[in-house]
Amino acid sequence: xxxxxxxxxxxxxxxxxxxxxxxxxxxxxxxxxxxxxxxxxxxxxxxxxxxxxxxxxxxxxxxxxxxxxxxxxxxxxxxxxxxxxxxxxxxxxxxxxxxxxxxxxxxxxxxxxxxxxxxxxxxxxxxxxxxxxxxxxxxxxxxxxxxxxxxxxxxxxxxxxxxxxxxxxxxxxxxxxxxxxxxxxxxxxxxxx
Numbered sequence: 001x002x003x004x005x006x007x008x009x010x011x012x013x014x015x016x017x018x019x020x021x022x023x024x025x026x027x028x029x030x031x032x033x034x035x036x037x038x039x040x041x042x043x044x045x046x047x048x049x050x051x052x053x054x055x056x057x058x059x060x061x062x063x064x065x066x067x068x069x070x071x072x073x074x075x076x077x078x079x080x081x082x083x084x085x086x087x088x089x090x091x092x093x094x095x096x097x098x099x100x101x102x103x104x105x106x107x108x109x110x111x112x113x114x115x116x117x118x119x120x121x122x123x124x125x126x127x128x129x130x131x132x133x134x135x136x137x138x139x140x141x142x143x144x145x146x147x148x149x150x151x152x153x154x155x156x157x158x159x160x161x162x163x164x165x166x167x168x169x170x171x172x173x174x175x176x177x178x179x180x181x182x183x184x185x186x187x188x189x190x191x192x193x
Contacts, residue, residue, distance in 0.1 A: 001056065001145065001148055001149060001152065002060075002133055002136060002137060005053070005056060005057060005060075005128070005133065006129070006133070008052075008053050008056075009125045009129060011170070012045065012049070012053075012121065012125065013122075013125065014177075014183070015041045015044070015045060015173075015177075016118050016121055016122060017182070018037070018041060018182045018183075019038060019041055019042075019114060019117075019118050020118055022034060022037070022038050022114075023111060023114050023115055023118065026107055026110065026111045026114065027108075027111050029107065035096055035099050035100050036100060037176060037177070037180060038096055038114075039096035039097060039100065040173060040176070041173065042089055042092050042093045042096060042117070043093055044169055044170065044173055045089060045121075046086070046089035046090065046093060047166075048166055048170070049085070049086075049089075050086055051166075052163075052166065054082045056152065057078065057082075057128070058078075058079075058082075059148060059151060059152055060136060060148055061078060061132075063144065063147070063148055063151070064135070064136060064139065064140075067144070068139045077127075078128075078132065081120075081124045081127075084120065085120060085121060085124060088113075088116060088117045088120055089117065091113065092113050092114060092117045095110055095113055096110075
């Protein structure tokens with residue numbers, strides 16, 4: 001499970017890098033801003049993260065709380081950050097939609113919103129990678145991981161058709177990113193099993 005979360009984090013970082021490049025274009029008032037691609041990235045991140053990534057993490061964290069709780073602040077922080085990231089992604093998605101509908105929004109306001117979203121996402125990933133995941137790796141036994149895998153695979157979040165849709169959406173998004181020149185070659189698909 002930690003390897004799946006790590007892979008998710010790597011894929012999210014790739015998408016955040018594209019948003020960061022678009023942010024630089026936006027801040028320098030260049031004409032190379034692709035609002036549709038930015039919106040598609042935010043939309044994908046919001047849907048994928050809320051439906052699969054955070055539930056994976058929440059399952060692991062709840063297991064940790066039940067069996068190994070040491071610091072009650074960690075799960076509260078993670079839950080709070082998950083909610084905050086969801087809110088930020090909804091707000092950013094709304095702003096990007098409004099711009100595409102030719103609504104007036106100052107680009108500097110959008111840049112502030114986009115920077116907040118990217119920075120918060122990265123800080124969250126860094127906290128999970130540097131603090132939370134090492135704790136889980138240290139505490140959990142192979143039996144713990146087997147139990148968590150069993151819970152995940154038998155949970156209601158493992159809808160094979162929805163997973164295939166997300167994999168396809170990610171592949172198409174990555175191809176658009178390659179075509180737009182942000183990365184040289186397509187990266188591996190997300191592993192959503």
